[in-house]
Amino acid sequence: MIAAAAETNVIPFGAGALAFIGVYLLSMVWIGWLGMRAKEENTLRDHFIGGSGVGFFVLLLTLFATQYSGNTILGFSGKAYRIGFAWLTCVHFMTAIVVTYLLFAPKLFKLAKQHAFITPTDYLAHRFNHRGLNLLATLIMVASLMNFYLAQLTAMGRAVEGLTTLDPETAFLWGVVVLAGIMLVYETMGGFRAVAWTDVIQGGVLALGFLVLLVLIFKEYGSMEQTTRTLLQIAPEKVLPPKAPEVRSWISYILLLGVGAALYPQAIQRIYAARSARILRKSLAVMAFMPLCTALVAVLVGVTAAAHLAGELQGASSDAVLGVMLRHIQEQSLFGYALVVIIFAAILGAIMSTADSTLLSMSSMVTKDLYMGFVRPHASQATLTSLGKWISTVFVVVLAALAVWLNNSGTKLTLVELLEMKFDMLLQLAPAFMIAIHWQRMRAGPVFAGMFAGLVFALLFFWVPAKGDGFLTMLKNSGFHPGVYGLLLNIFIGVTGSWIVNARSKT
Amino acid sequence: MIEAKRRRHSAFPLDKPSGRRHESAPFMSHPHNYLSWRIWTVYAVLAGISIPWYWPAEDTRMLLGFPLWVVVSVMGSLAVSGFTAWLFVCRWPNDEAEDEA
Numbered sequence: 006m007i008a009a010a011a012e013t014n015v016i017p018f019g020a021g022a023l024a025f026i027g028v029y030l031l032s033m034v035w036i037g038w039l040g041m042r043a044k045e046e047n048t049l050r051d052h053f054i055g056g057s058g059v060g061f062f063v064l065l066l067t068l069f070a071t072q073y074s075g076n077t078i079l080g081f082s083g084k085a086y087r088i089g090f091a092w093l094t095c096v097h098f099m100t101a102i103v104v105t106y107l108l109f110a111p112k113l114f115k116l117a118k119q120h121a122f123i124t125p126t127d128y129l130a131h132r133f134n135h136r137g138l139n140l141l142a143t144l145i146m147v148a149s150l151m152n153f154y155l156a157q158l159t160a161m162g163r164a165v166e167g168l169t170t171l172d173p174e175t176a177f178l179w180g181v182v183v184l185a186g187i188m189l190v191y192e193t194m195g196g197f198r199a200v201a202w203t204d205v206i207q208g209g210v211l212a213l214g215f216l217v218l219l220v221l222i223f224k225e226y227g228s229m230e231q232t233t234r235t236l237l238q239i240a241p242e243k244v245l246p247p248k249a250p251e252v253r254s255w256i257s258y259i260l261l262l263g264v265g266a267a268l269y270p271q272a273i274q275r276i277y278a279a280r281s282a283r284i285l286r287k288s289l290a291v292m293a294f295m296p297l298c299t300a301l302v303a304v305l306v307g308v309t310a311a312a313h314l315a316g317e318l319q320g321a322s323s324d325a326v327l328g329v330m331l332r333h334i335q336e337q338s339l340f341g342y343a344l345v346v347i348i349f350a351a352i353l354g355a356i357m358s359t360a361d362s363t364l365l366s367m368s369s370m371v372t373k374d375l376y377m378g379f380v381r382p383h384a385s386q387a388t389l390t391s392l393g394k395w396i397s398t399v400f401v402v403v404l405a406a407l408a409v410w411l412n413n414s415g416t417k418l419t420l421v422e423l424l425e426m427k428f429d430m431l432l433q434l435a436p437a438f439m440i441a442i443h444w445q446r447m448r449a450g451p452v453f454a455g456m457f458a459g460l461v462f463a464l465l466f467f468w469v470p471a472k473g474d475g476f477l478t479m480l481k482n483s484g485f486h487p488g489v490y491g492l493l494l495n496i497f498i499g500v501t502g503s504w505i506v507n508a509r510s511k512t
Numbered sequence: 513m514i515e516a517k518r519r520r521h522s523a524f525p526l527d528k529p530s531g532r533r534h535e536s537a538p539f540m541s542h543p544h545n546y547l548s549w550r551i552w553t554v555y556a557v558l559a560g561i562s563i564p565w566y567w568p569a570e571d572t573r574m575l576l577g578f579p580l581w582v583v584v585s586v587m588g589s590l591a592v593s594g595f596t597a598w599l600f601v602c603r604w605p606n607d608e609a610e611d612e613a
Contacts, residue, residue, distance in 0.1 A: 093582060096586065096589050097589055100589055103596055107546040107551075107599060107600075108547075112605075229578060233574060233578060233579060237572060241572075244572070245570065245571065245572070246579070247564055249565075252563060252564065252565045255563050256563065259563075282604060286600040289600045290596070290598075290601045293594075293597045294593045294597065297589065297590060297593060
């Protein structure tokens, strides 16, 4: 879901392990080539959605690999290290994402098949036919994904930092360049097919990584009872039930991420890409159980580290807690070393699988919704497909350069801060997708006004002081995210505005 | 015929076939029935159980090596997953039927 910006802190890998990682990465390029050979036609839909769509196995693993990223392993375990069992909320908000699909996936899938949608904005254009709304929604989605992609490029660099004997800055640079380069090559060759097929490998390795991680944690650090009792002694607040402000934070996270992540453009495009309703509903049914196999494991890792590695890491560095644990395991035996290599491959796969789908989604929206929508509506499909590939290249070059520059300048944010900022924006798309898809009398003007007002209101909170007596300061400290307040305003404007417009048009 | 049989077998447990609703628009055969208030009531109850708002602040009871509130919360999440999977597999709105491409 979110990329990780965390050091792995493992001991530098030997030639064998690096060769294994190299073969793993080259297999992605090979899959990209297979995707290119499977191409049916040189059209936008074929490149960005995979033509007639994908089957159950591929859809399930591409949904899984796209939704669960390096952050699920690194960021979630880091947060659980900081706050303890209270981060169990991540299991609930990851489940809430799948629950949210109930609200719009069936109807959106049907419309997508009927009208050959490619991007999320295609649905908005079909539903509202309002250029301002199309532009605003596209800009929100592209801005959110740029944030997302940047974080993942940073994660790629950080993941590689500890693996070689190079100095950290050089290793970071090479990590970003090589991994982003490989991703760009296979995506440019095979488009959606390459991304979805590589997700099968990446998702498979990710699932294996979680399993290995679960076994290793209990083997190396003892039973959960021992961990819980130790934590009760040294940091009881990480074991006790959350207090009222934390409970409000749970509810806010479930709303913010449950709704916001369901609206990720790449997630919506995977709904479009299902070959049939049967395949989509079965994939989503399996996805409903994934948080218990992934996010919950990450919480157990973080809590175990909090008990056994107390005080070793602070702030943003605590996202590296898994790396510290892996280093301990790596030092134990050759078998432990081999398992760490598998977990590392899982982390790389998790980061890349989310990054590639993000890149493809950004490229599709700029090509289809901005260039074709506003600049050259009659451009040929071949021209647009070719342009889409160039746009991917530009995104990779610019954002990779930015990631390297930010790393060298020493700017650090914890992963959860990055996560919240973009969800505050994405959440503002909810009325247009989840209410308007059912309520045919919802009007374009009020939806646009609501989306704009909700976005501005949510973003303004970043400048509201955290201390003081003002109303906005009180809201900021209430435990709910700014995006949730923005969404309430957004719904109010969209719904009441539509009622007023409808009433006036009757008279 | 087959569709009607399938629908009967997977009837929603809380849905009593009574009154006008059943005659005019059977609860679960209505398009986009995921908006049913009954479904979201079940989710509200499960969320009420899963979110640990009702536990005493100093509760240190444990079960299976975990804090008791964590076990209850995870069980609640498992129930949400199971219910959601059931809705997707058995209750997908009919007008989105199996339109294999």
